[in-house]
Amino acid sequence: MSLVENIKKIKDRVEKLSLNIYGKSKEIKIVAVSKYASTEEILCASRNGVSTFGESRVQDLIKKQIEIEDKLEWHLIGSLQTNKVKDIIDKVELIHSLDRLSLAKEINKRAKSKNIIVPCLIQVNISEESSKSGIPKEELMDFIYELEGYNHIKVSGLMAIGPNTKDVKEIRNCFREMKMQYDYIISKEIEHIEMKILSMGMSNDYDIAIEEGANMIRVGSAIFK
Ligand SMILES: *Cc1c(COP(=O)(O)O)cnc(C)c1O
Secondary structure, three states: OOHHHHHHHHHHHHHHHHHHHHOOOOOOEEEEEOOOOOHHHHHHHHOOOOOEEEEOOHHHHHHHHHHOOOOOEEEEOOOOOHHHHHHHOOOOOEEEEEOOHHHHHHHHHHHHHOOOOEEEEEEEOOOOOOOOOOEOHHHHHHHHHHOOOOOOEEEEEEEEOOOOOOOHHHHHHHHHHHHHHHHHHHHHOOOOEEEEEEEEOOOOOHHHHHHOOOOEEEEOHHHHO
């Protein structure tokens, strides 16, 4: 299938899922993960209905942004090294991978010096796989309270990567657990936290993620294969 067909198929599927679940079309944002895509493919996608692109690596994101003159929305979805923060901070609409206090400190410091506020999602290691980054679920609430006073970071939601398994039930349980955490944080009405984005689901599991409450999905290979 072509890129354009892939996009159409995913959009139709997302629309259908959202109608099934919510009884109406709800905005579920598709982040096109372009880490394996060329600039031509990104441009083609942007002209065919996706406007937001996610990159895992800081260097790749910056390179593609320079090569592509069109104004697109860029998200950093991969783990962020503290020493790269200064390069990326004013180039992205959203960072999906805030997962430790040292990173929060650096983002806050650099954002302050540029007089900007940087929207971030807290990445949670919901599958508890040691290979994955993200803050352990048990530490999430403490981390959230520790972020008070980081006035140049706007926590806008949570991000998770599903477990690396074909077991649908296990995947579903992880996403369900994330939604519970998300709702719990909302119920706490914490002043410095704005929970509006739940970023979970990739090419192989975005339908499960949407069924469990994701309102942002990150789809790479199903678009750019
Ligand atoms: C690569 C990547 C994706 C997209 O994965 P696909 O399986 O290609 O859809 C989503 N999120 C993160 C954090 C990634 O690194």
